[in-house]
Amino acid sequence: MIWIDTLVQGILLGGLYALFAAGLSLMFGIMRLVNLAHGDLIVLAAYLLLVLVTMTGMHPFVAVLIAAPVMFAIGWGLQRVVLNRTLGKDILPPLLVTFGLSVVLQNALLEGFTADSRRIPAGPLETASLDLGVVTVGVMPLLTFLTAVGVIIGLNQIFYRTALGRAFRATSDDPVTASLMGINPGRVFAVATGLAMVVVTIAALYLGMRSNFDPSIGPARLIYAFEAVIIGGLGSLWGTLAGGVIIGVAQTFGAAINPEWQILAGHIAFVVVLLIRPRGLFPRAND
Amino acid sequence: MARTYRVTTRTRAGQITGLFALALVALGVVLPAFVPRGVILDLFFILTMLTLAQLWNLLAGYGGLVSVGQQAFVGIGAYAMFAAVILWGMNPVPAILVGGGVAVLLAVPSAFFAFRLQGAYFAIGTWVVAEITRLSIAQWKALGGGTGTSLPREATGNIMGVDLVRSLFGVREAAARDILAYWLALALAVVTIGAIYMLLRNRLGLALAAVRDNTEAARSVGVDAGRLKWVVYLLTALGTGLTGALIHLQTARISPDAAFSVTNWTAYVIFIVVIGGIGTIEGPILGVLVFFALQTLLADYGTWYLLALGLIGIAVMLFAPRGLWGLISARTGIHLFPVQRRLLGQDQLKGD
Numbered sequence: 001m002i003w004i005d006t007l008v009q010g011i012l013l014g015g016l017y018a019l020f021a022a023g024l025s026l027m028f029g030i031m032r033l034v035n036l037a038h039g040d041l042i043v044l045a046a047y048l049l050l051v052l053v054t055m056t057g058m059h060p061f062v063a064v065l066i067a068a069p070v071m072f073a074i075g076w077g078l079q080r081v082v083l084n085r086t087l088g089k090d091i092l093p094p095l096l097v098t099f100g101l102s103v104v105l106q107n108a109l110l111e112g113f114t115a116d117s118r119r120i121p122a123g124p125l126e127t128a129s130l131d132l133g134v135v136t137v138g139v140m141p142l143l144t145f146l147t148a149v150g151v152i153i154g155l156n157q158i159f160y161r162t163a164l165g166r167a168f169r170a171t172s173d174d175p176v177t178a179s180l181m182g183i184n185p186g187r188v189f190a191v192a193t194g195l196a197m198v199v200v201t202i203a204a205l206y207l208g209m210r211s212n213f214d215p216s217i218g219p220a221r222l223i224y225a226f227e228a229v230i231i232g233g234l235g236s237l238w239g240t241l242a243g244g245v246i247i248g249v250a251q252t253f254g255a256a257i258n259p260e261w262q263i264l265a266g267h268i269a270f271v272v273v274l275l276i277r278p279r280g281l282f283p284r285a286n287d
Numbered sequence: 288m289a290r291t292y293r294v295t296t297r298t299r300a301g302q303i304t305g306l307f308a309l310a311l312v313a314l315g316v317v318l319p320a321f322v323p324r325g326v327i328l329d330l331f332f333i334l335t336m337l338t339l340a341q342l343w344n345l346l347a348g349y350g351g352l353v354s355v356g357q358q359a360f361v362g363i364g365a366y367a368m369f370a371a372v373i374l375w376g377m378n379p380v381p382a383i384l385v386g387g388g389v390a391v392l393l394a395v396p397s398a399f400f401a402f403r404l405q406g407a408y409f410a411i412g413t414w415v416v417a418e419i420t421r422l423s424i425a426q427w428k429a430l431g432g433g434t435g436t437s438l439p440r441e442a443t444g445n446i447m448g449v450d451l452v453r454s455l456f457g458v459r460e461a462a463a464r465d466i467l468a469y470w471l472a473l474a475l476a477v478v479t480i481g482a483i484y485m486l487l488r489n490r491l492g493l494a495l496a497a498v499r500d501n502t503e504a505a506r507s508v509g510v511d512a513g514r515l516k517w518v519v520y521l522l523t524a525l526g527t528g529l530t531g532a533l534i535h536l537q538t539a540r541i542s543p544d545a546a547f548s549v550t551n552w553t554a555y556v557i558f559i560v561v562i563g564g565i566g567t568i569e570g571p572i573l574g575v576l577v578f579f580a581l582q583t584l585l586a587d588y589g590t591w592y593l594l595a596l597g598l599i600g601i602a603v604m605l606f607a608p609r610g611l612w613g614l615i616s617a618r619t620g621i622h623l624f625p626v627q628r629r630l631l632g633q634d635q636l637k638g639d
Binding site for chain 1: 347353355400403404406407408410411412414415416418419422423425426549550554557558561565590591593594596597598600601604605608
């Protein structure tokens with residue numbers, strides 16, 4: 001019985017990691033850009049939400065509607081001004097520039113908000129739970145998981161049903177040919193990063209409501225997100241969800257055995273999956 | 288008479304550098320007699336960071352293996368040294384070698400894993416390996432678990448060579464320990480730079496450059512790219528482990544968070560290499576000096592210092608991807624550590 005409970009909690013936790021990872025998966029899938037600042041951008045969005053909620057007293061779910069366009073603009077500008085310059089055959093420039101960005105964001109947030117732990121107040125939602133008969137689940141984790149599924153469905157709809165999605169896929173497959181067809185890869189990439197930042201804002205909402213955060217926690221979230229993306233396989237958003245669930249389940253089972261093993265168990269699951277399938281579970285592209 | 292040709296990497300600038308470096312090292316050895324302890328500690332910091340930077344540069348700049356998990360080897364080297372001292376009663380100085388050896392032992396399985404991953408995946412893979420190592424070491428209760436431990440008094444009071452330093456300079460024990468650590472750091476830096484320079488000038492260096500520039504072309508002329516990656520990765524792990532052990536011999540205190548710090552042992556090191564100039568031996572030397580100058584100037588501003596470092600790193604990567612040394616070298620054509628092969632004809636040989 002306890003094991004079913006652990007499994008369900010793990011799957012729901014996986015939803016949070018999939019949310020962390022979806023934006024990363026999007027950027028990685030479309031422009032092969034490894035964004036080492038992704039975790040810190042989630043933390044930045046969480047602080048943005050916190051400021052909106054505490055200053056205006058609005059509900060966090062409303063604050064997202066204001067924060068998301070702001071983050072879209074930040075992502076769009078970041079890609080146009082900085083990240084587009086780093087793209088190319090060499091993987092070193094994007095890695096190092098986003099690494100630098102990560103350090104800059106962490107310390108700027110530290111300067112602005114101090115190292116104190118903060119939390120986005122979510123009212124009675126924080127402690128509400130739902131009895132499903134076999135197991136009892138928290139409303140918040142359940143909501144997180146459903147949001148993750150919703151985000152992935154939404155992104156897949158954009159990818160496969162819209163002109164923008166066609167441009168994404170075309171640029172991802174072959175930027176040169178795509179630009180011959182009148183697509184400007186630089187603009188497409190900027191929109192992609194903007195969209196990724198909208199997903200980051202949604203991830204930040206749940207990160208901030210579910211647990212305490214401070215400026216230094218970004219890199220740890222980045223590792224979970226990356227593990228989910230890599231386990232899932234390049235370019236597959238459903239794979240990213242599966243990857244998040246694997247990490248989440250491994251962590252809750254590790255924690256059930258010994259609380260100190262929670263994080264370790266997640267990392268070991270990552271290594272084991274990659275030893276068996278070096279390209280992840282559902283690889284789409286061939287590189 | 289048939290014309291004879293010779294391939295050489297020798298240049299006048301290289302020879303001058305060699306002489307200058309010898310003089311500098313000689314000065315470095317006798318320096319503790321003339322300067323206060325604070326300077327020795329600063330130099331220890333500079334030398335150990337320089338060694339780490341040269342090693343990361345070998346790995347990423349020459350080997351194309353962009354790792355963000357080198358803190359795994361700093362940490363494991365340091366912990367192995369502590370284990371050898373605390374659990375087996377070894378003297379701390381020879382225990383540093385244990386640190387290097389254990390780092391290589393860790394590098395073998397982590398290479399098996401990480402080499403299955405390409406490019407960016409490799410970077411993340413090395414980071415995860417470092418995290419796994421940190422979390423596992425934090426479970427090791429005999430060495431203080433998550434909070435860490437210190438070298439016991441008996442061990443620090445009995446370090447090989449400290450008595451000699453005390454009688455040489457007439458200083459107290461703590462100062463003598465710092466001088467000894469400084470000498471070891473100097474030796475490690477010189478050996479590391481010398482070894483990398485030798486490596487790049489012989490066949491292995493040529494093969495490395497070929498693989499970095501075009502893996503397929505290099506393979507087609509018989510370069511074993513896979514074996515090269517292994518050699519570079521293991522050598523780097525060895526040097527990084529030794530440096531990690533030495534750094535923690537000097538501090539005499541260890542904790543998983545400090546020993547496996549991604550900021551101290553990877554972020555700083557990457558900035559040093561990028562700002563100085565990646566893919567050159569001169570780059571990290573220049574980079575570590577800039578890094579130290581920035582740190583000294585901005586030390587009072589705490590987080591602003593890291594912020595500035597990050598911004599400078601980004602700016603250099605965007606506008607001068609070959610770093611400060613790349614700018615200097617492109618303007619003047621000077622290579623202090625020449626590794627390029629040039630073909631000399633007979634007439635040039637005479638004048639040589």
